[in-house]
Each structure stands twice: as structure tokens, then as C-alpha cells.
Amino acid sequence: MIKEQLEESVAYLVSKGFDKPEIGIVLGTGLGRLVDEIKNPIDAYYNHIPFFPLATVEFHTGKLVFGTIEDKKVVVMQGRFHLYEGYDFLDITYPIRVMHMLGITKLFISNAAGAINTNFKKGDMMLIEDHINLQGGSPLAFKNVSEFGERFVDMSEPYDQNMRNKLIEIAKDNGISLKSGIYASVVGPQLETKAEYRMLKILGADAVGMSTVPEVIVANHLNLPMIAVSVLTDECDPANLKPVDINEIISIAEKTEPKMVKLFKELIKQI
Ligand code: HPA
Numbered sequence: 001m002i003k004e005q006l007e008e009s010v011a012y013l014v015s016k017g018f019d020k021p022e023i024g025i026v027l028g029t030g031l032g033r034l035v036d037e038i039k040n041p042i043d044a045y046y047n048h049i050p051f052f053p054l055a056t057v058e059f060h061t062g063k064l065v066f067g068t069i070e071d072k073k074v075v076v077m078q079g080r081f082h083l084y085e086g087y088d089f090l091d092i093t094y095p096i097r098v099m100h101m102l103g104i105t106k107l108f109i110s111n112a113a114g115a116i117n118t119n120f121k122k123g124d125m126m127l128i129e130d131h132i133n134l135q136g137g138s139p140l141a142f143k144n145v146s147e148f149g150e151r152f153v154d155m156s157e158p159y160d161q162n163m164r165n166k167l168i169e170i171a172k173d174n175g176i177s178l179k180s181g182i183y184a185s186v187v188g189p190q191l192e193t194k195a196e197y198r199m200l201k202i203l204g205a206d207a208v209g210m211s212t213v214p215e216v217i218v219a220n221h222l223n224l225p226m227i228a229v230s231v232l233t234d235e236c237d238p239a240n241l242k243p244v245d246i247n248e249i250i251s252i253a254e255k256t257e258p259k260m261v262k263l264f265k266e267l268i269k270q271i
Contacts (some may be wrong), residue, residue, distance in 0.1 A: 001090055001142060005051040009094075010101045012050050017042045018066040021075035023268060024099035026215060028111035030253025031231065032078045034261050038067035046079075052098075053081050053091040064095070070269040075099050082210055084189035089139040092211075093218040097148070100222045106163070106271065107219050107226035108264055112253045113209035114192070114244075115232040116200050117181060120207070122235055122252050125178050125259060127167060128159055128228040131213050132184040132205055139214045140221055149221045158216050160225040163271065167227060170266040176259050181206025183230060185213035194238035207232060229263065231256045 027034055035041065046052045046062040062079030077099075081092040096107070113126070120126060145151050164180075171178035184205035186192070192200070192208065200208050207230050219226040233249040 001144070001148070003147065006097055006101055008050045009052060009098045013044055013064065013066070013098070013102060016044055018044070018064075018075060018102055019073065020103040021066060021073045021099070022103070022105055023072060023074045024096070024104035024107045025074060025076045025264065026080055026107070026109040027076060027078050028080065028109070028211065028231070028253070030112055030233075030250040031110045031257050031260060033257050034264060035065050035076055035078050037069050037261060037265060038065055038074065038076065039069070041065050041067040051094075053087055053094060070265060072268050074268065075102060075104065080211060083135060083187045084210055089137050089214050090142060093139040093214050096215050096218045097222070100224055104224065107224050108267070109212055109215055109226065109228035110260055110264075111209050111212050111228065111230050112233045112249055113183060113207040113230035114234045114236040115206070116184075116197060116208055116236050117206040118235070118237050120179055120181070120232050122232055123256050124232045125176070125256060125263070126183075126207050126230045126232055127164060127178055127180045128183045128212070128230060129164065129180045130159065130182050131216065132182065132203060133213045133217075134184050134186050135213060136187065139218050153217065153221050155217070155220060158220050159227055163225060163227045163267065166270055167229070167263060167267055170263055170270065174262060174266065176263060178263070179206075183212065183228070184208045186210055191244050192236065194241050197236040197238045197241070200236075208236065229260060231260060
């Protein structure tokens with residue numbers, strides 16, 4: 001990875017009016033509507049940003065949106081990049097480095113995930129307290145990583161404790177149910193077999209998904225305080241496994257979205 005490329009991406013966004021955002025937000029599958037809450041939005045389509053990974057046809061609407069929510073300057077990624085689309089670890093975490101260079105000091109991530117913990121149901125939200133990387137690689141495994149920060153990044157507390165506590169309080173105050181648990185990341189795009197769900201449970205995962213962990217690792221590389229929330233879209237109980245329907249996953253994420261928007265908006269207000 002080359003610093004000059006990042007600088008060019010950032011220069012383009014600054015020229016479009018992306019003026020020192022405080023908070024970066026990554027919106028997951030079926031969770032794009034937070035952008036409707038942005039005041040005075042400025043859009044930058046991924047395809048137009050120099051050196052940005054090229055958005056695939058499926059996600060041609062992928063864009064960064066700058067503006068304010070609750071009077072705080074934010075930059076929101078509507079649509080993220082996944083390994084299963086053929087991107088590599090550097091591609092999918094490139095936007096995190098760009099948002100950091102733009103000036104963000106906090107990062108929020110959302111995603112859709114399957115519920116491994118059988119006490120969790122579809123439509124529940126889960127605050128990620130820790131993770132297990134099962135994607136078989138790292139966004140920090142490249143030659144000149146030390147130009148960008150520490151190579152051997154500490155991961156003893158990757159998800160910011162203060163913001164997690166605050167979000168738990170916000171959920172309580174608003175009567176929103178918010179579970180906490182461990183997220184395992186896989187490459188996908190195929191869903192898991194019963195044997196794999198059984199394995200994930202034994203490993204200690206409460207939820208499984210195909211994103212987020214690379215971004216979290218890079219946020220920690222940048223010493224960027226972050227939190228992540230999963231919307232649980234299917235129940236991965238090997239004893240009662242039903243064929244999963246991607247449209248149902250998206251529809252459950254969309255139905256849960258207003259609660260996620262409420263949590264993120266309140267957190268933006270309070271930090
Ligand atoms: N497995 C992996 N990723 C997912 C799932 C799942 O069951 N549901 C939503 N994303």
C-alpha cells in the first residue's frame with residue numbers, strides 16, 4: 001500500500017467538501033438508511049474516488065456521504081467491500097484508512113450476522129464485545145505496514161469499552177433490547193453447514209458474519225476507538241436448521257434498522 005494513494009483519495013474528498021468529519025460509520029447489508037438522517041449531505045460514489053476499490057455491479061450505489069447528524073460531522077460508508085466479492089484485505093480496509101486521514105476520531109460499524117447463540121433470535125441486535133477471525137488472513141500482513149503504524153497490534157480490547165457502556169445505557173433508556181457477544185468472521189459467500197455452526201458454537205462465537213473483523217483490526221492499527229453492532233438475521237441452530245433465504249436476511253435487517261438508527265443517533269449525540 002502506498003501513502004500517496006491515500007493522500008489522493010483524501011484530497012479528492014476534501015475538494016468535494018468533506019471537511020474534518022469526527023465520526024466514521026460503516027453501514028452493513030440492509031442497514032443503509034442512516035444516511036437519510038444526514039443533514040446537508042455530500043455524496044462521493046466509490047467509483048469516482050481515486051484509488052478506491054471499484055464498486056461491483058451489485059453494489060453500484062456504494063458511496064461515502066459526508067454531513068451532520070445531531071450537529072456532529074460524520075462520514076458514512078453506504079455499502080462496504082467484502083472478501084467474497086473478490087477484494088483483498090487491503091481493499092476492504094482502504095476506506096477505513098481514508099476516513100481516518102479525513103480526521104475521524106471514532107468509528108461505528110454495523111453488519112448483518114447469523115445467531116449462533118440459541119438464546120438470540122432473528123431481529124435481535126448484538127453489540128460485539130470481542131471477535132474470532134476465521135477469514136484466514138490479516139489486513140496488516142503487508143510489507144511496509146510499519147510505515148502506517150505498529151505491526152504487532154494489540155487486540156486485548158479491540159472494541160472501545162466506554163462507547164460500549166454508553167450504547168448499553170442508551171439501549172436501556174430507549175427500551176431497545178441489545179445483546180452482547182462474540183462475532184466470528186468467515187469469508188463466505190456460502191452460508192455455513194450444520195457442522196460448521198456446531199464448530200462455531202464450540203469455539204465460543206455468539207454470531208457469525210462475513211465482514212467487520214478486517215475493519216476492526218485496521219481501526220486498532222490506527223488507534224481509532226470503535227464499536228460494532230450486528231443485526232441478527234437468521235438462527236443458526238444446527239438441530240433445527242432451515243434453508244436460509246438471502247432476501248429474508250435483507251428484509252430482517254431492514255426491519256431492525258430503525259432501532260439501529262436510533263442507537264447510533266443517540267450515541268453520536270452523547271459522545
Ligand atoms: N452466516 C454467515 N454470515 C451471515 C449469516 C450466517 O448465518 N447471516 C447473515 N450473515
